[in-house]
């Protein structure tokens with residue numbers, strides 16, 4: 611766009627912005643009705659240990675829009691967060707995850723699997739979050755030890771004592787906590803020290819270039835030893851290649867999630883994949 615066309619350019623962007631806003635408002639409305647009409651569902655991405663053995667899964671939310679098809683979580687989670695709808699959606703996700711865990715409970719092979727659920731900062735900070743979650747745990751009759759909640763560094767905007775207290779209430783039941791997308795937000799070592807976390811999830815943006823970029827390689831190695839020395843489990847996200855896996859293992863990482871092992875799957879496909887034994891390159895070790 612030419613410089614001497616400044617006014618038209620402005621008008622163009624103004625119109626674009628209005629379109630984007632209208633589109634987001636429409637999606638927000640669609641989301642509210644879509645949650646009631648069954649357009650949302652969960653998929654399950656396996657998490658594996660050093661032997662490629664599946665130890666659990668992360669539940670990820672999907673939205674099948676009647677006209678637009680599958681909408682990316684990057685789009686709808688963002689809209690849900692900015693509109694406050696995330697609290698309702700997040701609770702629904704937690705409810706579904708508990709139903710799934712309840713279903714696994716009777717099967718000896720499945721009852722030891724953990725299920726991780728993403729909890730957004732806004733959802734976590736709301737005064738109803740802990741009581742609602744406690745009520746859900748009580749009514750769904752699951753083994754609380756099997757449920758893992760993933761928090762991101764965006765929760766750190768609030769008072770650390772208050773966050774720790776909420777976490778403790780749920781941990782008393784056996785619920786575990788992971789710090790998701792570790793390294794991408796406002797991490798402070800003070801938070802790592804003062805929050806009762808169980809696991810760090812190294813963000814996929816660091817894992818992606820771990821072979822080509824020596825800076826990322828150093829960061830990842832440091833994250834693994836930091837987690838280890840703080841007594842936390844460390845899981846690497848977004849593992850796509852055997853070379854990345856080998857690097858991570860050589861630096862002491864023991865838990866993995868990524869396309870190398872499996873993409874997020876329907877529950878049926880996830881359960882079928884368990885019957886096939888060790889997954890990905892881990893099987894050859």
Ligand code: C2E
Pocket residue numbers: 655669670671672682683684687700703728729730760790791814847848849850867868869870874
């Ligand atoms: P996340 O929690 O960090 O989840 C991991 C994302 O990485 C997922 O994207 C997953 O499909 C993707 N992924 C897994 N392995 C690989 C890999 O090897 N390579 C690459 N390139 N990507 C991989 P997805 O499902 O699109 O979700 C994106 C984000 O949306 C999630 O990131 C999470 O922050 C958010 N999200 C999804 N479901 C929920 C939910 O129920 N509640 C909340 N609050 N957030 C959710």
Ligand code: MG
Pocket residue numbers: 668728760790
């Ligand atoms: Mg996550």
Ligand code: MG
Pocket residue numbers: 790791811813814847
């Ligand atoms: Mg993540």
Ligand code: MG
Pocket residue numbers: 791814
């Ligand atoms: Mg992520």
